[in-house]
Amino acid sequence: MISRWSLVVPLVLPLIMAFSFSSSYKIARLKYNGGGDWYGNRTALTNLITFSNSQLGTNIDREEAIADVGSSTLFQYPFIYMTGHGNVQFSDSEARNLRNYLLGGGFLHIDDNYGLDQYIRPQMKKVFPELDFVELPSSHPLYHQKFSFPAGLPKIHEHDGKRPQGFALIYKGRVVCYYTYEADLGNGWEDAGTYPGDSEATRLKALKMGANILQFTFSQ
Numbered sequence: 534m535i536s537r538w539s540l541v542v543p544l545v546l547p548l549i550m551a552f553s554f555s556s557s558y559k560i561a562r563l564k565y566n567g568g569g570d571w572y573g574n575r576t577a578l579t580n581l582i583t584f585s586n587s588q589l590g591t592n593i594d595r596e597e598a599i600a601d602v603g604s605s606t607l608f609q610y611p612f613i614y615m616t617g618h619g620n621v622q623f624s625d626s627e628a629r630n631l632r633n634y635l636l637g638g639g640f641l642h643i644d645d646n647y648g649l650d651q652y653i654r655p656q657m658k659k660v661f662p663e664l665d666f667v668e669l670p671s672s673h674p675l676y677h678q679k680f681s682f683p684a685g686l687p688k689i690h691e692h693d694g695k696r697p698q699g700f701a702l703i704y705k706g707r708v709v710c711y712y713t714y715e716a717d718l719g720n721g722w723e724d725a726g727t728y729p730g731d732s733e734a735t736r737l738k739a740l741k742m743g744a745n746i747l748q749f750t751f752s753q
Contacts, residue, residue, distance in 0.1 A: 560747075561598035561607075563615040563641070567622030573646050574616050574719035581722045584740040585747050589679060603627035607634045612750050616644045616719050621652040628659040635660070635702075635709040640750045643712040644719045647692050657702065657710065666700035666712060675699070675711065678748040680741035689739045690717035690728065707753060711746060718743055
């Protein structure tokens with residue numbers, strides 16, 4: 534099967550032309566301006582990579598990369614993870630760069646680490662003014678990859694007693710951005726014991742959901 538990565542314009546994504554679970558590649562964390570802690574959940578992505586390589590047979594480099602939202606290096610990575618608690622600010626050029634990345638086949642997972650919602654929604658509106666976040670139903674394929682989540686996005690870390698919600702930006706039928714709100718998956722991906730109140734079962738649930746996101750990214 535030809536992946537969407539094999540269909541992108543070479544000048545846009547010169548380093549990644551096709552995806553397979555046997556290929557070796559890196560995924561990255563998004564660095565952004567505005568003062569928010571883009572570097573939060575420091576051990577989350579590396580633990581998710583290890584779990585994915587073990588459970589899905591992927592061959593992702595165990596070290597995460599850092600990709601600045603306005604840099605051309607963004608286009609080297611098929612999957613970008615974004616998190617934080619506070620302010621996010623995209624300049625016009627950064628918004629255009631992120632849009633081009635997503636239209637070229639890239640995927641952005643935004644994981645609200647608590648307090649991100651009021652900032653990220655207007656910034657993503659800069660990126661896709663014509664799109665609105667829509668909540669994915671529990672029947673969506675993203676929740677039924679290797680691991681099944683019949684109730685949809687799981688709750689990992691409690692904040693305000695709100696239910697977890699998974700939102701998406703969908704461009705011409707493809708999910709280009711998945712936004713996890715009131716779930717805090719990244720907390721569950723961190724090293725065991727980082728949050729004493731989280732059980733190993735909760736941590737495993739978070740990792741399974743994260744693996745589903747990665748698997749969905751390369752199969753849609």
